[in-house]
Amino acid sequence: MTNTTHLSDVRFSDFDLHPALHKAIEKTGFEFCTPIQAESLPITLLAKDVAGQAQTGTGKTAAFMLPIIQHLLNNPLEDRKPDQVRTLIMVPTRELAIQVAKDAEVFTNESGLKVALAYGGAGYDAQKKAIADGADILIGTPGRLIDFFKQKIYTLRRCQGLVLDEADRMFDLGFIKDIRFLLRRLPDPEQRLNMLFSATLSARVLEMAYEHMNNPTKVEIAADTRSADRVEQWVYYPANDEKIPLLVGLIQTLGPKRCIVFVNTKRNAEKIDDFLRGNDIGAVMISGDVRQNKRQRYLEEFEQGKHQVLIATDVAARGLHIDDVTHVFNFDLPQSEEDYVHRIGRTARAGASGESHSFACEDTAFYLPGIEKYIGSKIPMADVTADLLPKLKKPIRVEREKVASHQDKKGGGRKPNGPSKSRGPRRKPSAPK
Template sequence: MFSQFALHERLLKAVAELKFVEPTPVQAAAIPLALQGRDLRVTAQTGSGKTAAFVLPMLNRLVDLKQKRVEIRALVLLPTRELAQQTLKEVERFSQFTFIKAGLITGGEDFKEQAAMLRKVPDVLIGTPGRLLEQLNAGNLHLEHVQVIVLDEADRMLDMGFAEDVERLCNECPNREQTMLFSATTGGAGLRDMIGKVLKTPEHLMLNSVSQLAEGTRQQIITADHNQHKEQIIQWLLENETYDKAIIFTNTRVMADRIYGHLVAKDYKAFVLHGDKDQKDRKLAIERLKQGGAKILVATDVAARGLDVDGLDLVINFDMPRSGDEYVHRIGRTGRAGNEGLAVSLICHGDWNLMSSIERYLKQSFERRVIKEVKGTYTGPKKVKASGKAAGVKKKKADKKGDKKVVAKRKPTAKPKPNAPLASADGLAPLKRRKPAPAAE
């Protein structure tokens, strides 16, 4: 129960109003430590409830402030506009019975309007690193009174090249008392370097590792001969699977536009989302999907993180993602909050090794599925000849079985006659035998 946490009564009232009853594992582990003011480094998969795990302790720190609102007290950094917008909504929901105000700074919005909002000095500022730095450089942003920093999806921010921006923004908050870093993966050397620079003796929490995907999500692969065959399979799945909303992921913008064009031509209510789309189009695509105006979203990995849509129960990987982590983020869109979901990956000859490496990474084996109506000829790599010990054992057994026959057919090798001439090395003319040299005395 959330009442077990030492949260302010106004926050507990909001929690009850929102019908939050049982905390998720990441909330149960992180909230008590965060309330103590500890620096946290939390690894938790997408959809595990980690937003509330940092929002509630952050608001609890600010709820009883007696000072007038003249400084920004909390800063939340996120990699994408969509994720920042969703986090703002969560902060507003949990702070509805308090006087705490939050503001949003992201790219794609009017710079002057954002500067005007900053002059009102929100208690909590949520934003993406690039635009925040632009406002900082313009003299519109002052962070010297920030008490708490949250770095959400820190691994993704590093992947997008925001490492230096994040570090600079943290350095602009010299009086901060607490820093919390959340990521969906354990990350590499870059993430470890960031942790060493921005966290002070952090508590490490490893929850919901990427190998523990949502139990309600079935993971299947369907083999395909080529991209046109993949498009036929998608058509069949959209016509025959039962789903409320679906996402089709591609690795390239060109392919996303191509699939979207085919779907629209067949009168599907669909939208496409990728990096070439401006903020207005991106907002429209996500809102239409949430409200049910569109049932299908075709997207590149720009939508793999931070997309929270109820009723999203079908994910199709037209292209296999390039890493196990990205695979997790993609299919993490479905099977959330105990609901069932289906994730289908379409595998051509060039995708098989990548798919196998992701299976090994997740320590799982995907369900193989065949759809007879659109069955192709490719079914996976051909079996190769046994090698090593296995080949040696088979050879010995074969030799034992065939020993008698081989011996029976084998012709005796003719021994050379004592005085027969020897062949030369090139086999063209016989060589004369040399007389033996006299023995040494």
């Protein structure tokens, strides 16, 4: 578990936490709270609901995990059956689900509470068994959660806690109907502890919060753009057909030990993957269409140094915590200013130095003014010189697998019988002419 955001003056020891939580926190070595933790814990530890605005990487997992564990330990369920989940935590992507579960294991290791995962693309039977054996805390993506719920692997009738993490991202990915399906199976909001966290508390996010929570308190932490100050940033203005040669030229010139290339589309990710392979640069690609077991294997290999480059879309990159990334390349500028800070924050972690090289091309240059306004500074311009545009070898194309279902593409799992898409009543097939 990595905590790279700035800290407050509030200590975890200032709170009246369960002894099991104090022991777990001591093992992490953390002493001071991040701002979102310092603002939300005084509320949630009193079993009151919170709707919090905070960016990825600001310590949100501890902000919701500590009060959830405290609530469960202070309110044991009598005659609980194994299929009765006590807390449901919903997240938008598989990678984030895995990361939250890792952190949850750290905080629950002194409590005796069981944590289980439910996400699409891998481990179907293992996940099913772990939930059936009795999960106190169930973490997952909406599609796979609904799949197991419809099979009656677990029930939410006695659920005591609910967490919605990165709620705005779940809206963006089209999960809202799936989320509402599960929320309507929970006990009344007054009977559970509820927390919602989002990068922005938009009107639609707040509407869901006030509909399905018990009068939540708003906690808003200003976006931390200071991570951008720790990264040496450059922006290039290439033509569209210069982008791949420029990327190859920069990788060859800068010689990054470990770098991430961010793209906006799966098509660009595949194209870059083919060209890097053809030009003798070791790379792996993760996107929504790469099966989960492969994504995990690729990430592990990248962390182990087996590949120099990781190519990723924003959806696939949510929740990534990889050390020693020296360079980030924004092959496409992101539409969201927050995503820009999130991307370049993958480097310069834990006090290390890092570089960001962004391409303001014909298709994405108009996002740059908003990004510069958001981070509060002008990004220095770098020239696209001839020596940075090498003559490329031909790309090496490979046959790529397709994810079996729409739910897998969204991060959910096997496609449930409903209610992911509202298509209206099914029509009977017409008689043959």
